[in-house]
Amino acid sequence: MIQTAVGPPFEETEDCRRLLSAFNYFIPEVLAEIHPEWKSDALDDLIPLVAKRTGDREAVLFGLSWLIRDQTVVPTYVQLQIDPDLDRVNWLECRIGERGPQGMLRRPGNSFDRQLYRLQGREDLIDWAYQVTFGEKK
Numbered sequence: 001m002i003q004t005a006v007g008p009p010f011e012e013t014e015d016c017r018r019l020l021s022a023f024n025y026f027i028p029e030v031l032a033e034i035h036p037e038w039k040s041d042a043l044d045d046l047i048p049l050v051a052k053r054t055g056d057r058e059a060v061l062f063g064l065s066w067l068i069r070d071q072t073v074v075p076t077y078v079q080l081q082i083d084p085d086l087d088r089v090n091w092l093e094c095r096i097g098e099r100g101p102q103g104m105l106r107r108p109g110n111s112f113d114r115q116l117y118r119l120q121g122r123e124d125l126i127d128w129a130y131q132v133t134f135g136e137k138k
């Protein structure tokens with residue numbers, strides 16, 4: 001997570017792509033520790049609407065994630081802190097999916113652009129289906 005300044009959006013770098021790719025595995029593992037249904041689900045991609053550095057080795061990401069099982073999309077919010085010595089996640093707050101009457105709402109992938117537009121600036125208004133925290137913020 002090597003970036004130059006706090007605040008501006010991430011630059012499209014190999015480090016950024018590796019970080020986003022790692023979330024495909026890491027987020028479902030963290031969710032599965034508390035929510036057993038995530039043991040059989042996985043993410044295909046996190047497409048950020050917002051991706052910015054918020055502090056020293058800290059970042060926030062907000063956008064949509066594809067679910068592998070049915071290729072639907074769900075809103076995703078991730079705030080994290082990376083350990084500078086071990087190059088691993090120290091602390092992570094993750095919110096994923098909107099709560100619906102039957103559990104997490106899964107929207108069709110073909111409505112991807114509409115979903116991004118609908119979510120813009122609304123991360124605090126979403127009734128999140130899943131919220132987990134991992135590790136300890138330093």
